[in-house]
Amino acid sequence: MHTASLSPYFIDRVSHVREDNVWIQAQLHGATARLIAVHQSSVLCHNHDHRRPCFLSHAQATAAPETLVFLGQVDGIAYFTLSIQTSKDADQLCRTHQANFQAYAASAPMLESEYCELLSLACFSSYWHSRHHFCGSCSSATKMSSAGHMRVCTSTNCAQQYFPSMDPAVIVLIEHADKCLLGRQAHWPEAMYSTLAGFVEPGETIEAAVAREVNEEVGIQVEGIRYHSSQAWLFPNSLMLGFNAKATNSELHLDANEIESAAWFTRDQIRATPQMLPNQKSISYALIQDWLHR
Ligand SMILES: [Zn+2]
Structure with missing residues (x-):
């Protein structure tokens, strides 16, 4: 395995x-x-x-x-x-x-x-x-099909098909002058910091979502947005798309509704406090580790 x-x-x-x-x-x-x-x-x-x-x-x-x-x-x-x-x-x-x-x-x-x-x-x-027991179009019952990979409306007039879907979310490691930006939410384990993340909105490219989320959460403008890797975070149902980006300014203006605190960290600071990092299976951890070893 x-x-x-x-x-x-x-x-x-x-x-x-x-x-x-x-x-x-x-x-x-x-x-x-x-x-x-x-x-x-x-x-x-x-x-x-x-x-x-x-x-x-x-x-x-x-x-x-x-x-x-x-x-x-x-x-x-x-x-x-x-x-x-x-x-x-x-x-x-x-x-x-x-x-x-x-x-x-x-x-x-x-x-x-x-x-x-x-x-x-x-x-x-x-x-x-x-x-998904009922059809969103005609309200009839649905039934499982294709070994459970879809559901179909049982009304023969409708027969609408439903497939499982996931919500795309972006997560990004931002760097500026040999430091990276990490933040934390109030309900996280004490002193844990992670890369910034947020959901992609309808009609938005994933690159635009990265720039918007970062600007909304910490007031930073980014450039050089590069795709890193992805991770299915199925429960509840998101697909995390990981990025690297460079900040064009460094002064933080936090949105208190989204984030409790955020700060720029050096590699030495992070290496000295490994307990501050998120779950080792998370894409955030992979983004941070790649940056530490660059
Ligand atoms: Zn239907």
């Missing part, structure tokens, strides 16, 4: 066979199939090790087909999301398998990195389906 959370390719989504129900069923009933049980954005994990998801076989799951979504394959093993609808069913699973449901968002930093992509996709999938 890959271990780097920013690896470009981990799950083989085999999207060309999602429509082949015979193939999907063969995978589901195969001896190695793994079902990830999700209940209200929490993942079934072992009691004796909260960092290890408790994968189920199809025989153990006794699941209704409409609660199963095919996620893809990893090393030839097929993974599915199993959405657990009721607390009663969730409790039953916990008792049967000596397991408990762990909130994904809270446990992600502790999870072994090879599981993060799978589990975030499983939680996203379960969440998206739970909120």
Whole structure:
């Protein structure tokens, strides 16, 4: 298995066979199939090790087909999301398998990195389906299709198709005279700083979003905006697009509604206080590390 959370390719989504129900069923009933049980954005994990998801076989799951979504394959093993609808069913699973449901968002930093992509996709999938039971066009019920990769309106007059979507967000490391700009929000862990980020607005290019967010949050103008890398932050549902940029001014004017504090840091300052940095699996951490080693 890959271990780097920013690896470009981990799950083989085999999207060309999602429509082949015979193939999907063969995978589901195969001896190695793994079902990830999700209940209200929490993942079934072992009691004796909260960092290890408790994968189920199809025989153990006794699941209704409409609660199963095919996620893809990893090393030839097929993974599915199993959405657990009721607390009663969730409790039953916990008792049967000596397991408990762990909130994904809270446990992600502790999870072994090879599981993060799978589990975030499983939680996203379960969440998206739970909120798209009805057609936004004609209000009829929708049903799952294409092994869970879309929903279709059940009204034959409408038949509107719905696909899962993500919100693009930008995150940027800004530098000026051998310093980089980091900020923090009031609800973050004490003394943690990170690169600036914000959502792309409709009709806006991602480069314009970088310049606008930075100007709104700290009153800085930027130039030389360069793409760095991206990271799917599936829960709730954003795609983080990472950038580097250079500031043309250095005097900060903070928007107190968006940011608690921000400051220019030297490489030595950051190296001396590594505890100030965000989660090592985050794109923000990767942006900062690349700058430190430049
Ligand atoms: Zn409809």
